[in-house]
Structure formats: C-alpha cells, structure tokens
Amino acid sequence: MDTPLIGPETLLGFPAPYWFLAFFKVFGFSLHMIPMNLWYAGLLTVLLAGRFGGENARRLRDRFLKALLILIALGINFGIVPLLFTQVAYYQVFYPATILMAWPWFSVILLVMLAYYGVYIYVVGLSRPSLSPFRRAFGWLAAGLFIFVGFLFANGFSLMTNVSGWQALWRSTSFAGAALGTGLNLADPSLVPRWLMMFGLALTTTGAYVLVDSAFFAAKEKVEYRQWARRFAFAVYTGGMLWFALAGSWYFFGTLGSEIRLTLLRSPTLILTLLTALSPGLPWLVIRFNMDREARGLALLTGFAQYGVVALNAVSRQIVQNAELAPVVDVTAQPVRLQPSPMIVFLVLFVVGLGIVYWMVLQAVKAGRRPTQEA
Amino acid sequence: MHYPWWYVPFLTSPMLIALIAVIHVYVSMYAVGGGLFLAVETAYAYRSTNSRYLAYLKEHTWFFILVTVVFGAITGVGIWWTIGLASPLATEALIHIFVFGWAMEYVFFVLEIVSAFIFFYFWGRLPPRTHQTIGWIYGISAWLSLVLITGITAFMLNPGTWIERQDFWVGFFNPQFLPQTIARTGGALLLASLYVYLHAAFYRADDPELRGLISTRSTRPGLLGAVLVTVGGVWWYLALPASAQAALAAASALNILMVIIFAATIVVFAMLYFGPYRNPEWITPGFALLLFTFGLAAIGAGEFVREAVRKPFIVYGVVLSSQILPEEVERFRSVGYLESGLWTRALVAERFPGALGGGGTIDEAALLALPESDRLEAGRVLFFNACNDCHSVADGYSSVAELMRGWTPEMIRSVVEHPERAQFFMPPFAGMPEEVDLLTEYLVSIARPYPPGLQIPGGG
Numbered sequence: 088m089d090t091p092l093i094g095p096e097t098l099l100g101f102p103a104p105y106w107f108l109a110f111f112k113v114f115g116f117s118l119h120m121i122p123m124n125l126w127y128a129g130l131l132t133v134l135l136a137g138r139f140g141g142e143n144a145r146r147l148r149d150r151f152l153k154a155l156l157i158l159i160a161l162g163i164n165f166g167i168v169p170l171l172f173t174q175v176a177y178y179q180v181f182y183p184a185t186i187l188m189a190w191p192w193f194s195v196i197l198l199v200m201l202a203y204y205g206v207y208i209y210v211v212g213l214s215r216p217s218l219s220p221f222r223r224a225f226g227w228l229a230a231g232l233f234i235f236v237g238f239l240f241a242n243g244f245s246l247m248t249n250v251s252g253w254q255a256l257w258r259s260t261s262f263a264g265a266a267l268g269t270g271l272n273l274a275d276p277s278l279v280p281r282w283l284m285m286f287g288l289a290l291t292t293t294g295a296y297v298l299v300d301s302a303f304f305a306a307k308e309k310v311e312y313r314q315w316a317r318r319f320a321f322a323v324y325t326g327g328m329l330w331f332a333l334a335g336s337w338y339f340f341g342t343l344g345s346e347i348r349l350t351l352l353r354s355p356t357l358i359l360t361l362l363t364a365l366s367p368g369l370p371w372l373v374i375r376f377n378m379d380r381e382a383r384g385l386a387l388l389t390g391f392a393q394y395g396v397v398a399l400n401a402v403s404r405q406i407v408q409n410a411e412l413a414p415v416v417d418v419t420a421q422p423v424r425l426q427p428s429p430m431i432v433f434l435v436l437f438v439v440g441l442g443i444v445y446w447m448v449l450q451a452v453k454a455g456r457r458p459t460q461e462a
Numbered sequence: 463m464h465y466p467w468w469y470v471p472f473l474t475s476p477m478l479i480a481l482i483a484v485i486h487v488y489v490s491m492y493a494v495g496g497g498l499f500l501a502v503e504t505a506y507a508y509r510s511t512n513s514r515y516l517a518y519l520k521e522h523t524w525f526f527i528l529v530t531v532v533f534g535a536i537t538g539v540g541i542w543w544t545i546g547l548a549s550p551l552a553t554e555a556l557i558h559i560f561v562f563g564w565a566m567e568y569v570f571f572v573l574e575i576v577s578a579f580i581f582f583y584f585w586g587r588l589p590p591r592t593h594q595t596i597g598w599i600y601g602i603s604a605w606l607s608l609v610l611i612t613g614i615t616a617f618m619l620n621p622g623t624w625i626e627r628q629d630f631w632v633g634f635f636n637p638q639f640l641p642q643t644i645a646r647t648g649g650a651l652l653l654a655s656l657y658v659y660l661h662a663a664f665y666r667a668d669d670p671e672l673r674g675l676i677s678t679r680s681t682r683p684g685l686l687g688a689v690l691v692t693v694g695g696v697w698w699y700l701a702l703p704a705s706a707q708a709a710l711a712a713a714s715a716l717n718i719l720m721v722i723i724f725a726a727t728i729v730v731f732a733m734l735y736f737g738p739y740r741n742p743e744w745i746t747p748g749f750a751l752l753l754f755t756f757g758l759a760a761i762g763a764g765e766f767v768r769e770a771v772r773k774p775f776i777v778y779g780v781v782l783s784s785q786i787l788p789e790e791v792e793r794f795r796s797v798g799y800l801e802s803g804l805w806t807r808a809l810v811a812e813r814f815p816g817a818l819g820g821g822g823t824i825d826e827a828a829l830l831a832l833p834e835s836d837r838l839e840a841g842r843v844l845f846f847n848a849c850n851d852c853h854s855v856a857d858g859y860s861s862v863a864e865l866m867r868g869w870t871p872e873m874i875r876s877v878v879e880h881p882e883r884a885q886f887f888m889p890p891f892a893g894m895p896e897e898v899d900l901l902t903e904y905l906v907s908i909a910r911p912y913p914p915g916l917q918i919p920g921g922g
Contacts (some may be wrong), residue, residue, distance in 0.1 A: 092804050094464025099558040102630075111565070156532075157579055163535045164575050169566045170542060174557045182465045182550035189547045193478070197539040203532045254808065257466060263839060264809035265469035265846040268547070403624045429562035429630045433569070440569040444576050447596055451580045454587040 090254055091415045093179050100424035101175065107430075108176045113405050115168030116252045117398040120288075122162030124397070125296055126202070127237045131230040132156060132323060143315035146308065147297065152226065154300070159203050172378030176418050177247065177408075184246040187256050189268025191239050198232050198239075205229030233284075241282035246272040249409035280338035284296050287334050288400060291367050294320045295393035298374055302386030310458025313381060321374045328367045335364065347410045356406060363403040463786055463794075463803035465550040467847050472858030475548035476851055480708050480769055482544050486537035488653070491646070491761065493530035494604040495654025497540045499573070499683050500526065500581075501594070501601035506679070508590045514672050519664065523582045525661050526683055531578055535571070549851075551785045552618075552776040559624075559633055560614045567610040573603040587792070595621065608650060616642040618777045619768065620703050625779050641697035642768075649761050655684025656750075656757040657736060663750035674742035681739040688731035691760070695723065703778060706771040709887045716770055718765040726760035773918025774882065774889035782889040784848050794892035799844060802892075806843060814840065826896035841904025847893055848901070856908055866905060868912025875902040 101108060129151065137148030173181055185192045205225040246252070249272055260270040272278050301308075301316035303336035339348065351360045370392040377385040409418065468475045491507070500523060507516040545553045557564075577600040581593065613669065616638035617624065626631035658680040662673070699707070710716050733753050737744045774783050782788055800806040801824040810817055811822050814836060819825035829840050845855070849862065856863040866874055879902050881888035893901065 092466075092808060094804055097554055097558050099555060099628075102561050104559060118890065130827060160535060160575055160579075162529045163532065163539060164568075164571050166564065167539065169562050170539070171561055171568070174546065174553070175561050178550075178554045179464075182546055182554065185543075186468050186547055186550065187467045193543060196482075196536055196543055200533065200536050203536070207528070208693060216653070243707070257805070258812070261466075263842040263846055264467070264806060264813075265843075265850070266466040268468050268470075269546075373531065377622055424628075426630050429566075433562045433565045436566050436569045440573055441572055447576055447580050447599065449590060450592050450596070451584050454584045454589075454592075457587050 100422040102426040112172035117401040119165040124289035124292035126233045128292035187270045202229040202232040220374040277342035283334035287331030294324030489534040495650030496599040497604040501597040552781040568790040570603040570607040648687040651683040651687030660750045677738040677742035677745045722763040773887040791892045795799025799893035841900040844901045866909040
C-alpha cells in the first residue's frame, strides 16, 4: 500500500482560525461561481439557442455575449479569494495535486485568456452588419474552452482529495522522481460526475440570469423578447435542474465513499444535504410563477434564491472535501498564530470596499436612467 | 522537499515564473499608471471643457480596459499558479505570512474592476463630478494594490527584522518597501505614458491640435516616472542586503541588465522630452514603437534583476532556492537528503528497496553499492531536487553540462560538497557524504568535455 505523501504542518501556523479561512474560502467561491457558471454553461447555451432558435434567441445571444466580457473579468477577480484561502488552509494537498498535473493546470491561464479574447472577437463583430464565420467560430471555440477549463478544474480539485491516487499518478508521469506535470485525475470515478454536476448547476444559474436580465436590464427590448426570455429561462432552469439531479445522484450514490455519505445523511449535516439537493426547487418555482408576467420583485427573488443554491452547494462541497481529507490531514486542527491587526485592517477594508462598490453601482443605476450625452 | 519537484526541460520551472511575471508587470504597471493618467486627464478635459480630448480619453479607456482588466488579472493569477507549481515551499511560507496583504489587495482589485467598467460604460451618462470621482477610485485603488504587492515582493528580497520578530507589519514595511514602491510607481507612470503614446500614434485623430495635446500631456507622467525609477532604483540598490549587492557585482549578466535599466530609462526620458514633449508633431507609430520597446526593456530588465539578486534564497533568509529552509540544512546532512524528502524517500523505497535499512529508513551506503545505472539514477534524483531550481540538465537555461565543461571529477565533487564556497550565491548542498558521491557521479556523467582547440601550451 502507498504511504500518504502529505508534508508536515507549516511552522508559521494559520494566520486566522480555521473557521475564518473556511468562511472566506466558501464565501469567495460562491461569489466566483455565479459569473463562472455563466461562462461554463451559459455561453454554450446561448450559442446553441442563437444557432437553432429564432430572432429572440439571437437577441439573447448577443446580449449575453456583450455582458460576458464583464462577467469574465468579475469571475476571474472573484476567484482570487477562494484561491488564497485554499492555499492557506489546504496547502498540504493543493500544491502536490496541482504539481502532478502542472501543465494542464498551467494551461488554464492560456485557455481562459484565449477564450476571453474569443468572446471579445465575437462581440466586436456584433457592431458590424453581419457576423463573419470567423468571428462565429471564435464564439464556439470560447464555449468549448470554458467547458474544458471546467474539466481541468474538476481534475485539480478532485485530485486534491484523492491523496491515495497520487503515488500511482506520480509513478506514471515522472522522470527520476521529478513530476513531469502531465497527470490528470482520470482514474478517480468522482471526476466525471463532479464535472457534469457542476455543468447542471451552471445551467440553472444561466436560467436565473436570463430571467434577471430580462427583468432589470432589458427595458429597451420589445415586450415579446422579455416574454420569450422568461419562458426560455424556465426551460433552461428545468433542464439544468434535471441534469444537476442526475449527475448529483451519480456523484453522491455512485462515487462518494460510504463513510462520507453516512456523514452527509446524519444529523446535523442531513439538513444541509437535503437543502443542497432540493434548493434549486425554489428558484424553479419562482421562475414558473413569473413566466407569464413581468415582476421585478420575483426576478430579484430568483436571483437571491439562486445565490442561495450556489452557496449551499459550496458549503456542502466544503464539508465533503474535509471529510475526504480527514483520514490523512485534519485541516481544522492546525496551529493558529493569529495576525489580529492585519485581519482587522482587511475586514475594515472589505466593508468599506463593499460600501464604495454599492455607491458606484447606485450611481450607475441612476445614470442608466438618464439619456446618453456625447462625450 | 515536502512537495514533488516539477521538471520543466530546457527552461527550468522557475523561469516560467519569470516569463509570466515580466508579461504581467508590463500590463499591471500600465493598469496603475494608466488609471492615474485617466483620472488626471479626465478631470483636466472636463475642467477645460475640451470635448474632443474627452472623446479621445474614452477611446483610450476602452483600449485600457481591454488590455488591463482581463489580461492583467489572468496573468496576475498566472503568477500565483506558477509560483505554487515551481516554488511551493516559498509560496506556502509567503501565503501564511501575508494572506491578509493579498486579501486587502483583492478588495482593491474588486474596486478597480467595478470602477473601470462603470467609468467606461457610463461615460457621458454620469455627471462629470461623479465620473471623475469614479476615475479617481480606480486610480487610487490600482496604486494601493501596487503598494500592497510591493510590500510582499520587497520582503522576499530583504525581510529586515521579520526573521526575529515574525510580525506582519514588520515584514511588510521592510527596508526594500519604500524604494521599490517609488521605483514601481515610477515604472507605472513611465509605462502609462508609453502605452498612451503608442495608442495615440495609431489613433486616427485628424485634428492636429488634438494630436498635439495628446502628445504633450501623455509625456508628463513618463518624465516624472523616469525620475522616480532612477531615484527608487538607486535607493533600492542601497537597501539591498550585502550578499545581493555582491551578487549584482559578481554576475556579468546582471551588470549588463543594470546598465540596460538605467540606460534605457535615460533614453526614454530624453526621447520623451525632446520628442513629443517639445515637438508634439513627432507622434508617429515608428517613434512610439521604439519608445515603447525601450520602456519594456528597462522594466523587464528591472524585474529580472530583482528576482536574480535574491540568490541563494527565494525568500531572503527564509527559504533557500533549493526549496528547503536554512535551518533544515544541518538536519538533512545528518539524516540524509533523500531520507528527508517525502517524495524522494517514497521514490527510493519503490525504486531501490534494497537500499532501505532497519526501520525502513534509507541506508545511503547501500545506495553506493547499487549498480552504476541505479547510482546514476539516484544522482539524477538528487540533481532534480537540489539543483534544477536554477540549472537545466544538458541543454537550456544555465545548464550544468555546459557550466562544468571540461571539469575534473575532483572539481565537480568539490563544488557539490560546498556549492556556497564555489559561488556564494549558491545554496549549500544538504546531503550526506554518500549523497555527495552519488550527485558527483551523475554530474561527471553529463559534464561535457573540454572544448577542442584550446590546448594552450603551459595550460592545464
């Protein structure tokens, strides 16, 4: 049997209690997931709709792609916090796992960049009389790249917890003991359902986004478009929810170890598990009730409810991650060398920053109601 | 030693960091300097009610967002990605010391991105005063993110008294903090000018008066930036640890790069002053490209030198460039280098089970009794873990096969035993005498022969 290749605890200790690190990791991840879901499944969805649907579908595709430029930038920035806190709390598994798959992991940078500029090339074409096949191809390429990047992420994060699989992977992808960095966690049965489950979740976020967009940002569109968008949002959400349920069941019942499954089905985590599984039902119902009428309040509720779905998923995944790692490393019991003053400065800046963001968004909303003046 | 070593042929994995970091700096410095430039110039355009200049600034803001917001963010994350892969122990140390510094920087990133998009997309719809305020929120946030990251990177070069006190603020406000902040602020302003000038050179402004205005005003931050780079650069040198100053003096490649930094900065200053500042009509694509190239050369060389002078450390006094802690050297020498590493121990146990003694620990003497091919393999394992951070094998960056061309086995052994005596900027080898033998045997097997045609009478 292979020995666990987990290094010693850092002598520097955690700069904050574990709960603090885990809170920001999960909170940051849930914020990152919203825009990230829209690149991951949303882009492909709207491209397919635009390709096979009518005028309204093409309108949605164009609106979505224009917004995507901002959403990608937001998603990348929101991803920084979970990356930071993952490295603080999970360094013993994060570095070995990513080193074993160094080249695929490194390629994420290039692939995301290529996908972003693919979207950009597509969007620039929207201002021209017709979209050239070349620009269209870049849109499809970007959609494919984002899905592939999702696969690489699923590899990285599943490999972090698949500690028992490291040595075999290292053995097959190393030279004189040095990792070639060409490994992927393909032997892990949880990889594919995990990747697909996230795709289903991303589809539901896409559905919720289409509804929120049509209610709040599509005032200049025709009423027919907004009606169509609400129906489309419902269809996408329904499809996503079914996909999430199927892939999630495969992941939960087909790949999780029995110990971990029991942990999740035992009180008090049982409530969280049930909420995670059933939570997409709330936004789905709200979208269903909202389908035949314009109601901003319900659209807003859909947005918040979807954030709840994503956040619950992030919390449950954190619990599963810790349970999977428990036999080899207990991240919750590492020594803490508290850094109180930097922590306070960060928290103050965080709150002040949120306030400034709120003020700026408020100015933008007010400005959005004014007619454009030439610069 | 607690993490697997990532082998990148030819280049070596740490050089990937340098590659990504330099590309990132070219963009991130523009993100800072360009943000301040746009805040100042938008205010000026509103104040002087120059609608044509304002229209140009809007054009430039789109270019600015396109270059900085995503490319800058992705390459910034790319540095994180790469340092974790190539220098995991140093990254582990830095993240535990400075996570709140990075978290603060993240707050400013969010402010930057939100303000940048609102600044551009609501141009002409926001009241001028609000528009300018949002421009300043961007500029100040971007500069503060520069200040925060500079505190951390400066720590890597001279942590000051942090090693004794282990306090966040002591580490952050290290002796290199102020000089590097000044130099980087200068670099950001300088690059902002060059980007604006480059953009303006290709921007089809028919109005000569507008072209002249863009030309003159875009040079102002660059001139100030060149002065700050020079002042910060000299102070940076004075605040270097003695060993870094010595490394700078000893390595001829670094001498050349230092000359490039200062020469290119002076050339850029002169070109800006005598060119667009005094003669605004000189705004041509060729001239702008030349200027831009000089600017990139100065900044790129500066980044490379900043990284190189830290040797034999990755984080000065904290983590050695061979990915071990200074306090681990003695222990590794007594226990054994291969035995001390988690992954090296696993490799030996699997590949050379006969070399395991009682209790499953590695018997280094038994390693020497292995067949030659296995000894060479064990030597190669030692090479990857102890040397590959700075040296490629046979070809590529700082290849040992070339560096040891024509060396005798005795010379090689002497360097392996005490690399720090041969070159003070190399870390000590933390292996037992048997491991010195194994590494020496491997290096002898790859060293290239003395070049033919150099048999000078009286020579060795």
